[in-house]
Amino acid sequence: MDKFSLEQLIKSNYFYGKLLTVNDFEIEQEYINSKINLINKYVFGEGIIKGLNVVMIDDQTLSIEPGIAIDSFGKTIVVSKPITEKLSLIEGFEQIENTTEMFLTLEYNEELSEKIQVITNNEEDFSKENYNKKEETYKLILKSEGINEIKRLEATNDYTTQLLFKNNNVELFLAISNNLNRATLMNAKLITYAKDSNLEINIDLNMNVCDGNGNFVQNENNSYKYTSQIKNKWYVEEFNSSVFSIETDDFFVKIDENTTIKINENVYAIENKDIKLDYNNVNYNERVISKHLSESVTTNKINPLYLAKLNIIKIDNTFILKSVISNPYKQMIYTNKLLKKLIENANNDSVIEKVFSEVETINEFENPSVKSKLDSVNKAINFKFKIPKFSNLTNNITTGEIEFKIGENFKFGRNFLSSEIDHKLGALPVFIKLGIVMSNKKLIDNDYSDAIYYGSSEVFYKTEVEADINNYQLGSVTYPKKGTFKIGLRVNAGKKNQIIKVRWWAYKENSEIASKNMLKVKIIPDSVNLKINEKFKFNVQVKGDPYNNVIWEVEEGHGIIDEFGKYTAPNKTGIYVVKAISSIDNQFISSAIIKVVEASKLVKSKNKIEKIKLELKSKK
DSSP: OOOBOOOOOOOOOOOTTOOOOHHHHHHHHHHHHHHHHHHIIIIIOSEEEEEOOEEEEETTEEEEOOEEEEOTTSOEEEEOSOEEEEGGGSBTTTTOOSOSEEEEEEEEEEEEEEEEEOOOSOTTTTTOEEEEEEEEEEEEEEESOOOOHHHHHHHHTSEEEEEEEEOSSEEEEEEEESOOOTTEEEEEEEEEEESSSSEEEEEEEEEEEEETTSOBOBSSOOEEEEEEEEOSSEEEEEEEEEEOOOOSSOEEEEEOTTOEEEETTEEEEOOOEEEEOSOOSSOHHHHHHHHHHHSOSOBOSOOOEEEEEEEEEEETTEEEEEEEEESTTOOBOOOHHHHHHHHHHTTSOOOOOEEEEEEEEEOTTSOOEEEEEEETTTTEEEEEEEEEOOOOGGGTEEEEEEEEEEOTTOOTTEEEEOOOEEOSSOSSOOEEEEEEEEEOGGGGGGTOSEEEEOSOGGGGTTSTTOOOGGGEEEEEEEETTTTEEEEEEEEOSSOSSEEEEEEEEEEOOHHHHHHHHTOEEEEESSEEEEETTOEEEOEEEEETOTTOOEEEEEOTTSOEEOTTOEEEOOSSOEEEEEEEEESSOTTOEEEEEEEEEOGGGTGGGHHHHHHHHHHHHHHO
16 A cells, blocks of 8 residues: 545444355454554554664664554554664665665554465365465665655645855755744754765854844854864754744845855855745644645654664675664654644743753763753753862872792802783883782781882981892883783892792873773774785774774785785675774774775776775764
């Protein structure tokens, strides 16, 4: 069914002696289903009722939580169990060409099940089988296009939209909310549609809000700027402006001559525009009800339920999943309780009655911040504070003790070197402090029998803690990439047949701890064309790790890569992926795409790989 239309419902009329056929039962099912679908569609609407959150498992796999939804025909879709699915196995993946984004949608489906024997008087039909049940299920489908943002806003009748700028690559719209009351916030959206996903857009918007008499009705200067690296076809930037004293039915937003748009290096002026809003002093609820009653009851096509927007890099059948935005268009069904609360508060002035605050403790190296959010439904404002915690040095220091044995045949002046010691602070630079543990029989009663000495013994000469520690020299060497160190000892004089104890401390600065929490791995370059068996050296940058420690990985049969990032292409053509995994934390990974072609085809691929590089760059 590709069209929904309102028709009179028909149900079976049962009476004693009626001969029932398959058609009678089908009419009964159709009547019940149609009635449920009508209620769903026109009472509850279409969208997600609960659940169906989408998360990324890895750069190839998605997980969808159980949940319930209603589609645009009013049919109920139930996902009863969690779904884990490879992106490449979902319907529609093969049809989507090279892209940087795609959309995961959910549709109602029915599947026949439980084959049984057909019982009939006709001998020819006796051997036939048919399905006993229809199972209501679902389909996951990938689509290359999302919802047109402008059409979506216009369909709500809550926004007035105006085209501000258009050329071959970019369209810029301003959408302003029609839901305005005195002493409230005016919501506006700058919406960019870009055919090319590798553009940097700078908007300098200057606008004034006026009533029909030319009086300003805003509480602040509405000069608004934003800069964005366009990553998707549709990009929405939302902002609010305080307005007041709306005394006339005419209401305008004036775009002045200082408004400009910069696309990469080209700057364009935007013409002066007066945008008349669909606003008057008629009760907002009355306008909503009027629009609702005048809407058509015919649906020409199924509107998909968009579960997630997927930011990816796709070349032929090889792809890397970069990020997932669950329920990108907020297709939700609100409960009756919530809708009632919204309607009751729709005409009330936005007076703040409550203030709530939430404090989040962040790492000591992060910057403090405060954010506020207006809750117009509950007439409250919520503050969220992020406050750095105090440094805890106990997590930054480790200690231990090792022993060196001096035998009978030992020659003074000899050097000792310990085996590698793991200081347990991770693969980062550390400071090592060393001390000699000395036993002094004279000091046993004073609880100084085991004392740790640092520096020169001359400062202790002719005191109760005098010791010959100048006979010993200590040193250390650290291996930041491995998180280990060694201790060196030289014995110049003293006694033989003794054990010399050395106490060590390892200390890591807070800045080094911070780096682990701010890791970011980047392979350079992130895509390349190679010939069969050609060698290529990848470089890597690890933000937060001064030593750029990574583990290189490539699937078996997809070439060879050594510990230094030197890659050797396989002896067959194809598209392959190498990964660099942080040695500090294996959750931080970067991938690079390699296209291996025959030597004669390498030149033809140059233009294509440059385009993919730009796509990869826009995703960073």
